[in-house]
Structure formats: C-alpha cells, structure tokens
Amino acid sequence: MNGDERPLLDVRGLRTSFFTSDGEVVAVDGVDLQLRRGEALGIVGESGSGKSTVALSLMGLVPPPGRTVGGEILFRGEDLLKKTPGQMRALRGNRISLIFQDPMTSLNPVLTIGEHVAEPFKFHQPVGVRQAWRLGVDMLKSVGIPSSERRALDYPHRFSGGMRQRVIIATALACRPDLILADEPTTALDVSIQAQILVMLREARQRDGAALILITHNLGVVAELCDRAAVMYAGKIVEEAPVDELFGAPRHPYTRALLGSLPRLGRRERRLQSIDGAPPSLIGLPAGCHFAPRCPLAQPVCREVTPTLFAAASSHTVRCLAQEPRWKPHFPSSQQPV
Amino acid sequence: MEAAFPVVSATGLTKYFPAGGGVPFVRRPAQVRAVDNVSLSIDQGQSVGLVGESGCGKSTLGRLLLRLIEPTSGTVTFEGTDLTSLSKEQLRRVRSGMQMVFQDPYASLDPRKRVLDVVEEGMLAHGHTDRAANRERIASLMARVGLDERALYQYPHHFSGGQRQRIGIARALAVGARFIVADEPVSALDVSIQAQVLNLLADLRDDLHLTILLVSHDLAVVHHFTERVMVMYLGKIVEEAPSEALYAEPRHPYTRALLDCIPTIDPAQRGRMRPLAGEIPTPLNPPSGCRFHPRCPLAQPVCAEVEPPLELKADGHLAACHFA
Amino acid sequence: MAGVVLTLVLIVGAGVGPIVLPDPFATAPPDRFQAPSVMHWFGTDNLGRDQLARITLGLRLSVVVAVAAVALGVAVGVVLGLVAGYYGGAVDNIIMRVLDVFFAFPGLLLALAMIAALGSSILNLVLTMGVLFAPSMARVTRGPVLSIRQKEFVEAARALGVREAVIVRTHILPNVVAPIIVASTLQLSAAILIEASLGFLGLGIGPPNPSLGGLISASRTFMGQGPWMAIFPGLAIALLVTGFNLVGDGLRDAVDPRLRDVLDSRTAIR
Numbered sequence: 001m002n003g004d005e006r007p008l009l010d011v012r013g014l015r016t017s018f019f020t021s022d023g024e025v026v027a028v029d030g031v032d033l034q035l036r037r038g039e040a041l042g043i044v045g046e047s048g049s050g051k052s053t054v055a056l057s058l059m060g061l062v063p064p065p066g067r068t069v070g071g072e073i074l075f076r077g078e079d080l081l082k083k084t085p086g087q088m089r090a091l092r093g094n095r096i097s098l099i100f101q102d103p104m105t106s107l108n109p110v111l112t113i114g115e116h117v118a119e120p121f122k123f124h125q126p127v128g129v130r131q132a133w134r135l136g137v138d139m140l141k142s143v144g145i146p147s148s149e150r151r152a153l154d155y156p157h158r159f160s161g162g163m164r165q166r167v168i169i170a171t172a173l174a175c176r177p178d179l180i181l182a183d184e185p186t187t188a189l190d191v192s193i194q195a196q197i198l199v200m201l202r203e204a205r206q207r208d209g210a211a212l213i214l215i216t217h218n219l220g221v222v223a224e225l226c227d228r229a230a231v232m233y234a235g236k237i238v239e240e241a242p243v244d245e246l247f248g249a250p251r252h253p254y255t256r257a258l259l260g261s262l263p264r265l266g267r268r269e270r271r272l273q274s275i276d277g278a279p280p281s282l283i284g285l286p287a288g289c290h291f292a293p294r295c296p297l298a299q300p301v302c303r304e305v306t307p308t309l310f311a312a313a314s315s316h317t318v319r320c321l322a323q324e325p326r327w328k329p330h331f332p333s334s335q336q337p338v
Numbered sequence: 339m340e341a342a343f344p345v346v347s348a349t350g351l352t353k354y355f356p357a358g359g360g361v362p363f364v365r366r367p368a369q370v371r372a373v374d375n376v377s378l379s380i381d382q383g384q385s386v387g388l389v390g391e392s393g394c395g396k397s398t399l400g401r402l403l404l405r406l407i408e409p410t411s412g413t414v415t416f417e418g419t420d421l422t423s424l425s426k427e428q429l430r431r432v433r434s435g436m437q438m439v440f441q442d443p444y445a446s447l448d449p450r451k452r453v454l455d456v457v458e459e460g461m462l463a464h465g466h467t468d469r470a471a472n473r474e475r476i477a478s479l480m481a482r483v484g485l486d487e488r489a490l491y492q493y494p495h496h497f498s499g500g501q502r503q504r505i506g507i508a509r510a511l512a513v514g515a516r517f518i519v520a521d522e523p524v525s526a527l528d529v530s531i532q533a534q535v536l537n538l539l540a541d542l543r544d545d546l547h548l549t550i551l552l553v554s555h556d557l558a559v560v561h562h563f564t565e566r567v568m569v570m571y572l573g574k575i576v577e578e579a580p581s582e583a584l585y586a587e588p589r590h591p592y593t594r595a596l597l598d599c600i601p602t603i604d605p606a607q608r609g610r611m612r613p614l615a616g617e618i619p620t621p622l623n624p625p626s627g628c629r630f631h632p633r634c635p636l637a638q639p640v641c642a643e644v645e646p647p648l649e650l651k652a653d654g655h656l657a658a659c660h661f662a
Numbered sequence: 663m664a665g666v667v668l669t670l671v672l673i674v675g676a677g678v679g680p681i682v683l684p685d686p687f688a689t690a691p692p693d694r695f696q697a698p699s700v701m702h703w704f705g706t707d708n709l710g711r712d713q714l715a716r717i718t719l720g721l722r723l724s725v726v727v728a729v730a731a732v733a734l735g736v737a738v739g740v741v742l743g744l745v746a747g748y749y750g751g752a753v754d755n756i757i758m759r760v761l762d763v764f765f766a767f768p769g770l771l772l773a774l775a776m777i778a779a780l781g782s783s784i785l786n787l788v789l790t791m792g793v794l795f796a797p798s799m800a801r802v803t804r805g806p807v808l809s810i811r812q813k814e815f816v817e818a819a820r821a822l823g824v825r826e827a828v829i830v831r832t833h834i835l836p837n838v839v840a841p842i843i844v845a846s847t848l849q850l851s852a853a854i855l856i857e858a859s860l861g862f863l864g865l866g867i868g869p870p871n872p873s874l875g876g877l878i879s880a881s882r883t884f885m886g887q888g889p890w891m892a893i894f895p896g897l898a899i900a901l902l903v904t905g906f907n908l909v910g911d912g913l914r915d916a917v918d919p920r921l922r923d924v925l926d927s928r929t930a931i932r
Contacts, residue, residue, distance in 0.1 A: 195611055195612070243603075
C-alpha cells in the first residue's frame with residue numbers, strides 16, 4: 001500500500017447487526033477495507049455472507065431492525081458514521097452512489113426517466129430545473145440510451161431491464177462521484193445485456209476515475225471489472241488479494257472450495273467440488289473460525305482460536321490459521337494448503 | 339453404433355400466447371410466439387441442455403414437452419405415445435413417467451404440506467395407496483437425495499433452497515419418473531449449493547439411467563452437465579451440438595456471440611468479453627427471415643428474407659444459419 | 663387478543679344468560695321503569711321486564727343469526743370464488759358479473775327489500791344476510807385463488823398427475839383459508855349491525871321477542887322515563903361488534919406476519 005497517499009475509503013472494524021426477534025444477527029463482523037482513488041474492489045460471497053450489508057452500511061442505509069454498531073468508515077478522511085443524516089444525504093448520489101440489484105423495481109414508476117436522472121443534479125448542484133434536465137439527458141446519452149431527448153420523457157415501464165439499469169447507472173454517475181457501490185448490478189440481467197452493462201461501467205470509470213466496490217456472487221464479473229477482490233463468509237472477510245492472484249492461487253479453503261464448485265466452460269468434469277452443509281446462521285456464532293464446521297482442513301484449534309487476517313503475501317491477506325506459521329504445526333503436513 | 343431409442347421427440351411444436359390488445363370478435367390480440375415450429379429428439383439416458391436468454395422460449399418448450407401447456411400446433415411423443423392425442427385422463431396416467439423439477443424452491447412446494455405429503459402426493463394420485471409401502475419407498479428416496487428421514491414430518495419453510503430442491507427431486511422420483519425436465523433447477527441457489535444439487539442430479543442420472551433435459555440460461559452449468567446442447571433464440575432452436583463441440587466450435591453467430599459475452603476468471607481469456615449489440619427483440623413481432631439478423635455481424639440481405647432451416651453442418655452438429 | 667376475551671364473555675353471557683336470569687317475557691307492571699339496581703342490573707323497561715334478561719336473549723339471537731348468516735355466505739361465496747378463480751375465463755367472468763349486480767345494491771337496502779318480500783323470520787333473516795355476504799366472500803376467495811393457482815406447487819401437482827378436483831381441495835383451499843377466516847370474522851360484525859338495523863326498523867324478529875335493534879327502537883318513546891332502555895342494548899351491540907372486529911384484526915395480524923417472520927431473520931442479511 002502506497003503510504004503517502006491517503007486512501008479514499010478506509011473502513012476499520014465495521015460491525016453491523018440486525019436485531020430481530022430471534023436474536024442479534026451479526027451481518028458484518030469486523031470488516032476492514034481500503035480503497036484508493038480510481039481503484040475497483042470486488043466483494044464476493046454467497047447469501048448470508050453480509051456483502052450487501054457492507055454496501056448499505058457504507059451508505060448509512062441499513063434498514064431496521066439493522067444498525068451499524070461499531071467501527072469507522074473514513075471517506076476522504078471523515079468518519080461517515082459520525083455524520084448527521086443531513087450530511088449523509090449531501091453525500092449520497094453526489095460523492096458516493098449506490099447501484100441496486102433489481103432494475104425492475106429500483107425506478108419509481110410514476111416518474112419519467114428524465115426526472116430520475118435529473119434528480120441528483122437538482123439536489124446536489126446549483127442548477128435550475130431546466131439545466132438539470134439537460135444535464136440528465138446528456139447523462140442518458142453517455143450511457144448509451146438512444147434518442148435520449150425523446151426517451152427522457154418516457155416512464156420506466158417502457159424500458160427493458162438492461163435499459164433501466166443504464167438509467168440507474170446514469171443517475172448514479174451524474175455528479176461524478178468519487179465512489180460507486182454496485183450491489184449485484186447485473187445479476188438480474190441476461191448474459192448478453194450483462195456484458196453491455198459491464199463494458200459500459202468499465203468505460204465510465206475510466207472516463208471519470210471513480211472508485212468502485214462491486215458486490216456480487218459472480219466471480220467472472222469481478223474478474224472482468226475489478227483490480228482486487230475480497231471474499232466474505234459469515235460476516236467476515238476471509239481472503240483478499242489482487243483478482244488474478246485470488247482466483248489463480250487462492251489460499252483460504254472456502255475460496256478454494258468456491259472456485260472448485262463452479263462449472264467452467266471449456267472444462268467438463270464429472271463432478272463439481274461441493275462444500276458440505278450450508279452457510280451458518282449469523283445468530284450466536286460460536287468462537288473460532290466460522291468456516292470450521294464445513295472446512296476440509298479443520299483441526300480442533302480452529303474452533304478455539306478465532307483467526308485474524310494474516311498477510312500471506314504482499315497485498316494478499318487470509319483469515320485462516322493453517323496459513324499462519326505460528327499455527328502451522330497444528331495442521332498435519334498432508335493437509336497443508338499449497 | 340446401435341440406434342438408441344428416443345424417449346422424447348417433438349415435431350413442429352409451436353406455442354403462441356395471446357398478448358392482449360384484442361377486441362373480442364373484431365381484432366385478434368397480438369401473439370407472443372414463444373415457441374415456433376421446434377422439432378427435436380432426445381434419446382434414452384441422454385442429458386440434453388436447453389440454453390437461451392429471456393424470451394427465447396426455453397421454459398415454455400420444457401413445459402410443452404410434458405404437455406403442461408397445450409401446444410398451439412405440433413406433436414410431442416413420449417416413449418412412443420403421442421401425448422398430444424391423449425385425453426385428459428390418459429395424459430394424467432402417463433405423467434408418472436415424466437416429471438419436472440422447478441426453478442423456484444420456495445414456490446414449488448406447498449407451504450402447508452409436510453414433506454411426507456409432498457413426496458407421497460404423486461404416488462397416491464397414481465393408485466399407490468399402501469401407505470406403509472409408500473413410506474418405505476419414500477424413506478429410501480430421502481436417503482438417496484441426501485435428506486434425513488426426520489425431514490418428512492417437517493414443513494417446507496424449515497428447509498434451505500438447496501434442501502427444497504432435493505425434496506422436489508425426491509417427489510419426481512417417487513412417482514417413477516424416467517424423463518425429467520429440470521427448469522433452471524439451480525438458478526435460485528448459491529454457488530456452493532448449486533454444485534451439491536448438480537452433483538446429486540448427475541448421480542441419480544447415472545444410477546437410475548434417467549433422461550434429463552436441463553433448461554438453463556447458464557451456459558457453464560449446461561456445458562458441465564449435459565452431453566448435448568440446444569441453443570434457443572426467440573422461439574427457435576438455432577444450434578444443436580455435443581457440448582464440447584458447441585463450446586470449441588460454435589457455428590451459429592448467436593452462440594458465438596453468447597460465448598463471447600461471458601465474463602471469465604481465466605486471465606488468459608480476459609479481454610475476450612465482447613458485448614452483443616442491441617436488445618433482445620420482443621417475441622411479439624420477431625424479425626423477418628432469420629430472427630437474429632438485426633444483431634448478426636454476418637448478416638446479408640438473404641438473412642432478412644429467408645429463414646434458415648436447422649440443418650446438419652458437421653457430425654452431430656446442427657445450426658440454423660445461411661453462413662454457418 | 664382483548665377482542666377474544668370480550669367476544670367470549672359476550673357469547674357465554676348470551677348463551678348462559680337466558681337460562682339463569684329471570685324470564686325476559688315476564689311483565690311486571692309494578693316494576694316499570696326501574697333504574698339499574700341490584701335486582702335488575704340493567705333496569706326494567708316500560709312493561710317491567712328485566713332488561714338484562716332481554717338483552718342477553720337478544721344477544722343470543724344476534725349471535726346465532728350472525729353466525730348462521732356468515733356461515734351461509736361463506737359456504738356459497740367460497741364455492742363461487744373457488745370456481746371463478748380456478749377455472750377463470752368465461753366462467754369467472756359470468757360469476758363475477760352476476761355478483762357485481764349484487765354488489766351494486768347497498769347492503770341494507772337489499773336486505774330490506776328481501777325481508778319485505780319474504781317476511782321476517784329467523785330463517786329469512788339468515789337467508790337474506792347470507793345472500794348479502796356471499797358476493798364479498800366470493801371476492802375475498804377469488805383473489806388468493808388466482809394467485810395461488812399460478813404458483814409452481816400447483817403446477818407441480820398437475821405435473822404429478824393429481825386430479826384437478828383433488829388439487830383444488832388439497833392445495834388451493836388450505837392456502838386461501840386464512841384470508842377467508844379473517845374476512846368472515848369481520849363479516850360477523852357487519853352481520854350484527856345489519857340485524858340490529860333491521861330490528862330497529864321493525865323488520866327483524868317482532869315483539870315480544872327481544873332483538874337488540876328492536877329494543878332500541880322500542881325505547882325511543884320512553885327516553886325520558888328510562889334512558890337505560892336505550893343505553894344498554896346499544897352498548898351491547900357496540901361491544902359485540904367491537905369484539906368481533908378486534909378478533910378479526912388479531913387474526914389478520916396472526917396470519918400474515920407469521921410467514922414473514924420466518925423469512926425475516928434469514929433474508930434480512932445478504
């Protein structure tokens with residue numbers, strides 16, 4: 001990490017829980033993240049990993065019964081968790097934008113597309129209504145919506161899923177934010193449309209230099225768009241590395257198992273590697289490694305000692321006792337991960 | 339090579355859905371041409387994949403093959419019997435041999451029935467009223483799909499998506515299915531659970547010599563699981579080939595474009611991702627001639643006029659393109 | 663759940679009351695217009711009859727008529743709603759249009775017309791209100807049926823080869839029971855009010871049988887001499903209606919979030 005350039009985003013010990021009638025669901029359990037200007041980080045995980053909650057926490061949009069209960073979110077040096085609601089509103093859509101998952105429900109059906117995309121300008125910039133509209137139409141053009149002046153007058157229901165997602169991205173990019181959070185932006189889209197959106201996102205970032213946190217379960221999407229990736233499991237980051245290194249030489253048993261369970265084009269195997277069991281409930285998790293119950297390498301020590309993120313190589317961290325020299329003796333050599 | 343016999347075959351299968359906008363007796367409503375003149379054949383013991391994007395008609399085709407939807411025209415044959423000519427009661431009785439595994443694990447099980455009732459229902463409907471014998475058979479099926487016998491007395495909401503899919507599979511097997519249409523069986527599941535369910539299906543297929551049609555939008559899943567793949571676009575099959583050949587040498591421009599759209603974690607393939615231009619046209623008014631021609635990089639004038647037939651281009655490899 | 667307690671108290675009272683209390687028909691002219699006292703908790707009316715006894719009998723009448731009417735409405739309406747919702751198309755259209763005709767009439771007026779035509783008796787009251795309630799029960803049923811019908815588990819049952827009638831009975835019906843129960847509880851309070859209104863207008867059960875509405879109507883002339891003659895019957899109606907409403911609300915709350923709660927902690931985090 002370049003020491004003399006302060007990171008754009010520095011998250012330390014983020015903890016967000018949901019206080020449900022069944023108990024406290026610890027969705028985000030002590031997450032640290034750093035992002036430099038213009039960098040793209042992917043957060044990968046399955047349901048229940050807490051990845052979406054991270055995005056909501058960063059935006060201060062965690063819905064009740066959830067609440068961020070600990071940690072710091074330093075954005076351009078200022079702790080977002082200490083900001084007033086008014087200050088957060090001034091940031092959202094302006095310096096930090098969020099792209100949601102489902103384009104079919106993210107747009108207000110009674111507002112025209114033009115009104116949607118003009119809104120950030122109206123709210124955050126000292127421009128009049130007409131000027132905001134014009135700026136909005138320009139944004140629509142830049143995301144590839146044809147005949148944007150005319151289509152800006154249409155309502156969302158006249159647009160396909162891919163087009164709607166473009167509108168949402170246009171709205172998110174309107175004020176040229178420093179940071180874009182994208183939560184499963186292409187999951188609901190067909191593959192061919194997904195490719196269009198990914199390319200568009202990549203170009204938009206190159207043009208404006210925005211940093212990106214891309215949250216998804218789709219490893220391929222992360223590989224195409226991000227420089228680095230972090231894998232989340234049960235509320236914690238279990239591995240983080242540059243994308244090619246993470247997918248080429250994963251160190252955490254969960255990451256490995258995840259990669260092994262993916263069917264890959266060009267490689268037909270008789271059976272996929274699968275992980276026994278299911279992700280744990282996030283209520284009252286026991287001490288020790290959260291992945292231990294399903295881990296092929298687990299030893300008794302894994303259930304007693306809670307592993308911390310350990311730098312296995314430069315800019316490659318892992319949360320696994322088997323990776324740390326201090327604990328290596330506990331793991332029989334035949335089970336050593338490479 | 340001895341001829342394998344086809345378990346399922348379809349000829350000229352077509353399904354049009356009315357799309358509204360009609361005035362009774364005055365103007366016919368617009369038609370969605372979900373499936374348009376499809377012919378296919380699946381041999382016993384084969385695993386075939388049906389792949390395509392939204393609106394291509396793959397789910398509709400899957401249901402037509404089981405006659406869960408009435409075809410507008412065309413015929414479907416199952417184990418030699420023409421399903422389209424059967425009466426409702428005759429069809430009902432034939433159903434036990436052909437079953438479907440559904441996409442949504444949360445909607446495909448009745449929330450008010452215990453697992454035992456869910457799995458036994460089909461057996462009872464086909465005259466297996468010996469409850470004790472049923473119980474025994476069901477217990478062994480549960481073991482086969484990897485579920486504890488105690489699960490039988492619980493309600494679906496107790497179970498995860500992956501477990502519910504297993505229940506759905508047990509239900510299909512309980513009634514004696516020999517042919518299974520799996521309609522996006524793992525799309526709603528997490529990646530690691532997808533692998534579990536796909537492995538289960540593969541094991542069952544091998545142990546019980548099932549014939550499986552896997553319908554999915556995910557080319558990688560289909561490529562992994564099936565020996566033979568059919569690619570659909572706007573209601574028609576545009577390419578049909580063995581899985582390896584489809585991936586290694588796609589002949590239809592749509593298949594090629596689709597493969598190029600898929601983001602990959604393989605660094606060697608990075609930069610290959612090239613989006614396909616344009617939107618997927620609506621099946622309400624498909625383009626003339628070859629339905630893909632407006633988006634096709636190889637399009638020529640003939641493509642807009644003449645619809646290319648699905649024909650043999652190489653060994654076991656069919657494509658519907660004038661220039662394949 | 664206060665509603666349950668309230669309703670139960672009233673129903674039990676209505677059931678038990680007439681057995682233990684003095685004869686509601688016994689007139690005792692010397693005791694006319696007695697204010698509420700230890701002897702007569704609700705006072706006496708213009709003929710010296712014990713009000714408490716009359717009210718409890720009236721309650722019993724109201725409850726019986728209401729329950730019977732709603733039961734009839736449910737029986738007819740649910741069947742119509744099931745058929746309309748499940749088969750759809752022309753059948754659905756015909757049934758719903760016919761029901762629309764009934765909807766077009768304000769309920770009370772329709773009831774008035776029918777009672778006027780048929781004459782007032784308990785049976786006719788029940789029949790009239792049953793006819794009145796059937797359309798809305800049909801509508802309440804049809805909605806959920808339409809949505810359940812499309813669910814994959816219904817398609818799965820069909821794919822298994824289960825007969826249509828069995829599907830309706832074992833899959834559709836159990837899943838639409840919940841809103842029907844809620845609606846019928848609320849319908850009960852409407853029934854009470856209609857019966858009381860009819861009684862007030864003189865179209866209900868005639869004297870000397872006490873009906874709550876009739877009691878109120880009869881008390882109009884005597885407001886000066888015995889206001890309690892009007893207050894207590896009115897209170898009884900209000901409490902009964904409130905009781906049923908609370909039960910209905912409680913049921914509605916119990917039915918929906920139960921399913922939502924199960925999902926809550928599991929889907930709250932992604």
